[in-house]
Amino acid sequence: MSMIWGMLPSVLMIVAPILITAIGGMICEKAGVVNIALEGLMAIGACTAAAAHVLMEGSGMPHSLSLFLALTMGLVVGGLFSLVHALAAINLNADQTISGTGINLLANGVTIFASQILFSADRTREFRMGMQTDALGIYPTAYIAIAVVVLSWFLLYKIPFGVHLRACGEHPGAAESVGINVKKMRYFAVVASGVLAGLAGGCVVLTQTIQYTSNTINGRGFIALAAVSFGRWRPLGVTGAALLFGTAQAFAIIANNIPALRVLPTEVFNILPYVVTLAALVLFSGKNYAPSAAGKAYEKGAS
Amino acid sequence: MKLSRQKFIQSDGAVSVMVVVLGFLVGTVLVALVGKNPLNMYKALFQALSGYNIDNGRMNVRYIAETLNYSVPFILCGLSMGFAKRVGLFNIGGEGQYIMGMTIAQAIALLGPRIPVMHWMFAMVGAVLIGSLWGGVVGILKAKYEVSEVVSTIMLNYVALYLSRIICLQLPGATTYKTANFPETALIGNAFFQKITNNSLLNNGIFMMVGAVLVYWFIMEKTSLGYGMRATGFNKDAARASGIPVVKSISISMAISGAFAGLAGGIVALGSFKYGRVLSGMDNYGFDGIAVALVGNCTALGTTLAGLLFGLLKNAQALMQGKQIPKEITFIIQGLIVIFIALRSALKLYQEYLDKKQLQKEVGV
Amino acid sequence: QGGKEAAASDGRPTIRLLTDATGIDDKSFNAAAWRGIVEYYGDTVEKPANRGKLYDVVTAQTQDMYIPNLRQASDEGYDLIMVTGFTWADALSEVAPQYPDQKYTIVDVDWVGQPNVMEFIYSEEQGSFLVGLAAALQAKEDGIQNPRFGFIGGVPGATITKFEMGYVQGIRSVFPNAQIYDYYANDWGKPELAKAQAKNWYDMGVYCIFSAAGGTGNGTIAQAKEYRNQGKNVWAIGVDSDQYADGIYTGTKSAVLTSMLKRVENSSLMVLKAVADGSFSGGVVQMGMADDGVGYSTANPELSANVVKLVDAAKADINSGKIKIFKTYREALAAGAAPAGLAALDD
Amino acid sequence: MNNITKTFPGVVANDKVILQVKHQEIHALLGENGAGKSTLMSILFGSYSADSGSILLDGKPVEIKNPNVATSLGIGMVHQHFKLVQNYTVTENIVLGVEPTKGRLLDMKRARERVEALSSQYALKVDPDSLVEDITVGQQQRVEILKTLYRNANIIIFDEPTAVLTPQEIDELMEILKKLRSEGKTIVLITHKLKEIKEVCDRCTVLRRGRCIGTVDVQDVSEQDLAEMMVGRAVKFEIDKPEQQAGRVMLSLQHLQVADISGALRVKDLSLDVHEGEIVGIAGVDGNGQSELLGAITGLLPLSGGSILLDGTSIGNLSIRQRIEKGLGYIPEDRKKYGVVGEFSIAENTALKNYYRDTYRKRFGILDFEAMNQEAENLIAQFDIRSAEGAKTNAGSLSGGNQQKVIVAREISLSPKVLVVAQPTRGLDVGAIEYIRKRIIAERAKGRAILLVSFELDEIMNLCDRIATISKGSIVAVNKQHEVTEYEIGLMMAGSKKEAAR
Numbered sequence A: 001m002s003m004i005w006g007m008l009p010s011v012l013m014i015v016a017p018i019l020i021t022a023i024g025g026m027i028c029e030k031a032g033v034v035n036i037a038l039e040g041l042m043a044i045g046a047c048t049a050a051a052a053h054v055l056m057e058g059s060g061m062p063h064s065l066s067l068f069l070a071l072t073m074g075l076v077v078g079g080l081f082s083l084v085h086a087l088a089a090i091n092l093n094a095d096q097t098i099s100g101t102g103i104n105l106l107a108n109g110v111t112i113f114a115s116q117i118l119f120s121a122d123r124t125r126e127f128r129m130g131m132q133t134d135a136l137g138i139y140p141t142a143y144i145a146i147a148v149v150v151l152s153w154f155l156l157y158k159i160p161f162g163v164h165l166r167a168c169g170e171h172p173g174a175a176e177s178v179g180i181n182v183k184k185m186r187y188f189a190v191v192a193s194g195v196l197a198g199l200a201g202g203c204v205v206l207t208q209t210i211q212y213t214s215n216t217i218n219g220r221g222f223i224a225l226a227a228v229s230f231g232r233w234r235p236l237g238v239t240g241a242a243l244l245f246g247t248a249q250a251f252a253i254i255a256n257n258i259p260a261l262r263v264l265p266t267e268v269f270n271i272l273p274y275v276v277t278l279a280a281l282v283l284f285s286g287k288n289y290a291p292s293a294a295g296k297a298y299e300k301g302a303s
Numbered sequence B: 001m002k003l004s005r006q007k008f009i010q011s012d013g014a015v016s017v018m019v020v021v022l023g024f025l026v027g028t029v030l031v032a033l034v035g036k037n038p039l040n041m042y043k044a045l046f047q048a049l050s051g052y053n054i055d056n057g058r059m060n061v062r063y064i065a066e067t068l069n070y071s072v073p074f075i076l077c078g079l080s081m082g083f084a085k086r087v088g089l090f091n092i093g094g095e096g097q098y099i100m101g102m103t104i105a106q107a108i109a110l111l112g113p114r115i116p117v118m119h120w121m122f123a124m125v126g127a128v129l130i131g132s133l134w135g136g137v138v139g140i141l142k143a144k145y146e147v148s149e150v151v152s153t154i155m156l157n158y159v160a161l162y163l164s165r166i167i168c169l170q171l172p173g174a175t176t177y178k179t180a181n182f183p184e185t186a187l188i189g190n191a192f193f194q195k196i197t198n199n200s201l202l203n204n205g206i207f208m209m210v211g212a213v214l215v216y217w218f219i220m221e222k223t224s225l226g227y228g229m230r231a232t233g234f235n236k237d238a239a240r241a242s243g244i245p246v247v248k249s250i251s252i253s254m255a256i257s258g259a260f261a262g263l264a265g266g267i268v269a270l271g272s273f274k275y276g277r278v279l280s281g282m283d284n285y286g287f288d289g290i291a292v293a294l295v296g297n298c299t300a301l302g303t304t305l306a307g308l309l310f311g312l313l314k315n316a317q318a319l320m321q322g323k324q325i326p327k328e329i330t331f332i333i334q335g336l337i338v339i340f341i342a343l344r345s346a347l348k349l350y351q352e353y354l355d356k357k358q359l360q361k362e363v364g365v
Numbered sequence C: 001q002g003g004k005e006a007a008a009s010d011g012r013p014t015i016r017l018l019t020d021a022t023g024i025d026d027k028s029f030n031a032a033a034w035r036g037i038v039e040y041y042g043d044t045v046e047k048p049a050n051r052g053k054l055y056d057v058v059t060a061q062t063q064d065m066y067i068p069n070l071r072q073a074s075d076e077g078y079d080l081i082m083v084t085g086f087t088w089a090d091a092l093s094e095v096a097p098q099y100p101d102q103k104y105t106i107v108d109v110d111w112v113g114q115p116n117v118m119e120f121i122y123s124e125e126q127g128s129f130l131v132g133l134a135a136a137l138q139a140k141e142d143g144i145q146n147p148r149f150g151f152i153g154g155v156p157g158a159t160i161t162k163f164e165m166g167y168v169q170g171i172r173s174v175f176p177n178a179q180i181y182d183y184y185a186n187d188w189g190k191p192e193l194a195k196a197q198a199k200n201w202y203d204m205g206v207y208c209i210f211s212a213a214g215g216t217g218n219g220t221i222a223q224a225k226e227y228r229n230q231g232k233n234v235w236a237i238g239v240d241s242d243q244y245a246d247g248i249y250t251g252t253k254s255a256v257l258t259s260m261l262k263r264v265e266n267s268s269l270m271v272l273k274a275v276a277d278g279s280f281s282g283g284v285v286q287m288g289m290a291d292d293g294v295g296y297s298t299a300n301p302e303l304s305a306n307v308v309k310l311v312d313a314a315k316a317d318i319n320s321g322k323i324k325i326f327k328t329y330r331e332a333l334a335a336g337a338a339p340a341g342l343a344a345l346d347d
Numbered sequence D: 001m002n003n004i005t006k007t008f009p010g011v012v013a014n015d016k017v018i019l020q021v022k023h024q025e026i027h028a029l030l031g032e033n034g035a036g037k038s039t040l041m042s043i044l045f046g047s048y049s050a051d052s053g054s055i056l057l058d059g060k061p062v063e064i065k066n067p068n069v070a071t072s073l074g075i076g077m078v079h080q081h082f083k084l085v086q087n088y089t090v091t092e093n094i095v096l097g098v099e100p101t102k103g104r105l106l107d108m109k110r111a112r113e114r115v116e117a118l119s120s121q122y123a124l125k126v127d128p129d130s131l132v133e134d135i136t137v138g139q140q141q142r143v144e145i146l147k148t149l150y151r152n153a154n155i156i157i158f159d160e161p162t163a164v165l166t167p168q169e170i171d172e173l174m175e176i177l178k179k180l181r182s183e184g185k186t187i188v189l190i191t192h193k194l195k196e197i198k199e200v201c202d203r204c205t206v207l208r209r210g211r212c213i214g215t216v217d218v219q220d221v222s223e224q225d226l227a228e229m230m231v232g233r234a235v236k237f238e239i240d241k242p243e244q245q246a247g248r249v250m251l252s253l254q255h256l257q258v259a260d261i262s263g264a265l266r267v268k269d270l271s272l273d274v275h276e277g278e279i280v281g282i283a284g285v286d287g288n289g290q291s292e293l294l295g296a297i298t299g300l301l302p303l304s305g306g307s308i309l310l311d312g313t314s315i316g317n318l319s320i321r322q323r324i325e326k327g328l329g330y331i332p333e334d335r336k337k338y339g340v341v342g343e344f345s346i347a348e349n350t351a352l353k354n355y356y357r358d359t360y361r362k363r364f365g366i367l368d369f370e371a372m373n374q375e376a377e378n379l380i381a382q383f384d385i386r387s388a389e390g391a392k393t394n395a396g397s398l399s400g401g402n403q404q405k406v407i408v409a410r411e412i413s414l415s416p417k418v419l420v421v422a423q424p425t426r427g428l429d430v431g432a433i434e435y436i437r438k439r440i441i442a443e444r445a446k447g448r449a450i451l452l453v454s455f456e457l458d459e460i461m462n463l464c465d466r467i468a469t470i471s472k473g474s475i476v477a478v479n480k481q482h483e484v485t486e487y488e489i490g491l492m493m494a495g496s497k498k499e500a501a502r
């Protein structure tokens, strides 16, 4: 039991970036835009944050300031790249999955290309010290994630802005007719998802490893995408879904440490989170919880 | 003049070509920006395309053959994505289907009866079947339980990766990275191709690929099955109300979609390798297939051409690196092309804008 | 560009390095092989002035590119083509006979058996023994009662088992009953798993963790840095290259106590010299400790001088055969040199 | 509004239209479908911007760039297709965009109070806490009206508000309109129902094909005059329908129970027979189980109980395709959703239900597109379908009326024994309406059994031999057409038995 409790900080470390990204994806879909570029945006954020941290840390900047600025830059660049998706999906009525796929592909090349320019290597140089845990052994990313969840809940359900944003994903025509600027709202949402994915990418590198490589994100963005629908487009549900993934990952480690479970192939534990998700999706299927206008282009004035 | 512009905007083919050209242009600028000579990039591409090495004037058909060979899995995975997309589904699961196809082909290659021709045929049939199972499950989950195919395919990709390891580790002579060598009867190499192409890896898989393209085109455009699927893809409700068995359509289409990717896995397994691989990561053909299909507009011909382009870029990677051009430029070009494809809808808006201007002039605003 | 056509007038050979998808920045054998090449031509990794003239590198994105990349390089007439890692063995076995005049070299493989292929294999178990020994001695010096140790591997298999067995035997030569944990992440690129496991073990009181897991191992180093920075006395051990610098968390203080060095750069240098002076020949070259093929790093000033002295002494014993190190888990287990229940695999 | 011109790709929706509305009047805007009424009002409301022309409010020129500006100028609009967020509550919908806040937080309590106050002030009864998806269409309309009132609108635009209401609800709405006028509001009422104009409107502006035909005082003109202004020619209101003897029972619904997708029972113990050569109409307010009834007959929804006999054979458990093969035809209510595949050509659409049969299918499942096109060309000629490129035209590019003709052509060409028809003329112009109704009556003459579901009582009264009134999922009564009045049906639609109505 104590071993499982001891794993909690690690679970949070793994969960936090997935959760932050998923919340971004959720906000985006709530406003009516599907963003499958989360994976690529995370990579871009991670690469930016790692590069920035290496360079600033090396210039003698105080450690925590450097970390803070690195995360900020990851977040900003993630947001900037998401503008491509926003432009395609919102202004040009493009197929949202296509522009998302494009960004994912592009991110593969751009991050490595940038590393080559900056560090003459296929990866960023390693930084000295990433984020530090607090007295409880927990990384700030966990608190960032919690803050993001609470904030998103507050934003979506407690203030007029959120009511407007959700209306854009359910019935953009209705929103437009009461004077809500659907395009602006959707821009906000797409950029928010880019910003959060970028931030999360930064969180991944700065807590889990020592540099950015082409392998750093490794499917987390797709897992976050799955967490959005698995969590039924609700902040709490998404949190639960992300926790499930994180815990299942940690379970592979716990299982390794319990002699009785070591007889099973490790792969069995690797598969676990995905099978559990599939089973849960089938079990709880039925009503469609997705925002009704998600994924559809909105043309002004159309009824 | 005006008519031709309109025709151009409405022609998917012309726009795709323009988009590809644009992608290369931006790529060229990037190469120049990092201080490398873009000409070298084009030399590499030209060599991968024609086999002709501009620098030393040597010709080697093997390069053409390798480009073709690389394009086989791209095209097949593109067909996989395209088939699903035509029925209104987004199949991100090509990678998992590909992995399962690869795995089963390897298993049959090592365990199956060693009868010439029959053996590899068995293996391919196995790959196709497991691919269609892997895709069909997604279809059934979608049609029956409304599980988003995007989510379930992502999950099944990982399940496939690890399941493949579990299976392959049980195969004869398996270490953690490879199995024993395949018997001759399981290989799909083609001695004639090897002879005329200076020992390229080009193999009988290319015939299967061409067959698959024809099957794709035939099913989609010519048969009543394809008709029902296209109807389902365009308007699920109308299709259902008209008696088209939508659940079946969706399940079958995902199964067929998976079959293409499964076949790709089988061909790569038995065509490019002489032993079974125990994967520790993904080959990414399945994911790239998404882009291939999108660039090719999900048509048989378009996907084939797009797959050839991707094969060309892949084959050019090594040649580019030899000329100090980073291979990542090919990923950037691919990504840009797909993004430009997405922006293609802007042309439609532009056309509407022109029409409207025209009308306003007629009305005299 | 590249190739024989551009060979230097001073008769220095040309070489192309072919790597797997991880490329020359993998901090492992690719990086080391590249380092050796660059050094041979008098360049530095930061400023490879002759790159593209005398030497270059091509990275294969997927494994089906191995054979075409080999053939392509062979077409271009390099004096030597170098590949790294056992995943290239089958591709090389296929291509080398087709280009009998082309010289090849491969690292980590001894079963290609072609007259035009020079094969290098390293005694990883020897180097691993040294780092295990160093860690154990350092623990003893630190006055730790019953210290415990960890090993994190990437994907299990015979090669990684050599690392684990050497490490285990090194520790056990000091603490015969030391508790040793092991874990295979089943992936070369998941640092978060290594980090979570490392934290878990350090929290349980593990003193030192050796990871031979590619990018996954970065997680171990990251965790060790954090804990050392917080004042905990825990260590990570680097692999292949000297990872001292990767472990630096402040000033010259590094969380990487030592690294198991596998000097693939020596293979590059050796084979290039052999090509240059015409002594190149096919066959297996065993790079043991005696040949300076493997070793351990003393870069970390916190590695006590006394420990260094004792480890260096052990080196002599290994060379003289006084210390025998088992390469496989099977043998080690049979000889009682490794505890039961480890996750290591022998094939 | 002065000289308003607005073009869409391919259409001039408004062509130099002039509209002047006085204070505190109810001003009718009359025109056929597609005449440009909604477009003109969307411009006034700021949803569209005009290509040219100007708007004066109280004599001052205003620029209405978006709905916000309109709202702040006191202009409100009740849209033809309600602009309500389905999974928001009534209150949330009403206050959407101008939510009361406490600090920066939503103050839903105050919102609710405001809604309740307004609702009682104008006698617009709604439950503020219900989700919009759970309330009736009539109630949704009240929500829309409350939305404008909540925003203190002085000018309220109603876009075809009565199309979806029962006669009683229409009466209520007329009262509401008058009450609003007496409270000082100015109202623009879009409609093509002349009776309503005569009843409540002060003046009327008529549009035809995007042009302004003129503005008249309602008192000075007759319904006939208005109709001619609207259509541009003399119109006939009634259609000829010869008397005809009904034959044997062709469609028999017995004790049907049907649940909607969320599982709620929407059709309860419904029994009804339709004979050869007769048209039976289902009259009722939208949302009283019609969709579920249609779903159950066509196979789109599963039966929870009861049975359906088609020419004596039970079809209740058959697949949709099997039902079609047994002779069931269906003209769906939502043609874009259930009727046509927009990306398919006309030919592919007319073959949608029988493409797999031998007519179009050669060996190996290959389709004979040549035969499909030929058949489609026949139908195009026969049904007067107007298209740019004949059978190869994409159905999606056709106008609504022509899409409907494609569907009608397909269904009729399959010679079904039973034809189920839902809202066949919704959203069509007068010409198309006449044509479609004639075809339906022609089918009756061929001895088809026809079940017609419509929310327009006019249509039911005009076409049907017998009328079954549905309320809350059950048939209230079945009457011969000539034995019942529109008013009586209206009462029954609201739930009371015919006896009670007398």
Ligand SMILES: Nc1ncnc2c1ncn2[C@@H]1O[C@H](COP(=O)(O)OP(=O)(O)OP(=O)(O)O)[C@@H](O)[C@H]1O
Pocket (backbone or CB within 6 Å): A301, A302, D008, D009, D011, D012, D013, D031, D032, D033, D034, D035, D036, D037, D038, D039, D040, D080, D427
């Ligand atoms: N967003 C749009 N894009 C293109 N054409 C449009 C659009 N909206 C309306 N139209 C066209 O403009 C014309 C006028 O349409 P409008 O909706 O104003 O007519 P209406 O008089 O309100 O008709 P109805 O009685 O059917 O509501 C029609 O031909 C219609 O098809």
Ligand SMILES: Nc1ncnc2c1ncn2[C@@H]1O[C@H](COP(=O)(O)OP(=O)(O)OP(=O)(O)O)[C@@H](O)[C@H]1O
Pocket (backbone or CB within 6 Å): A302, A303, D010, D011, D033, D034, D396, D397, D398, D399, D400, D401, D402, D427, D428, D429, D432
């Ligand atoms: N909302 C819309 N967006 C885009 N195009 C539209 C829209 N509404 C109508 N159209 C197009 O405008 C044209 C006219 O359509 P509409 O249905 O108004 O025709 P109509 O003149 O009313 O004919 P009909 O009497 O047959 O209905 C058609 O080409 C239609 O596709």
Ligand SMILES: [Mg+2]
Pocket (backbone or CB within 6 Å): D033, D034, D399, D400, D401, D427, D428, D429
């Ligand atoms: Mg119309």
Ligand SMILES: [Mg+2]
Pocket (backbone or CB within 6 Å): D037, D038, D039, D080, D159
């Ligand atoms: Mg209208």
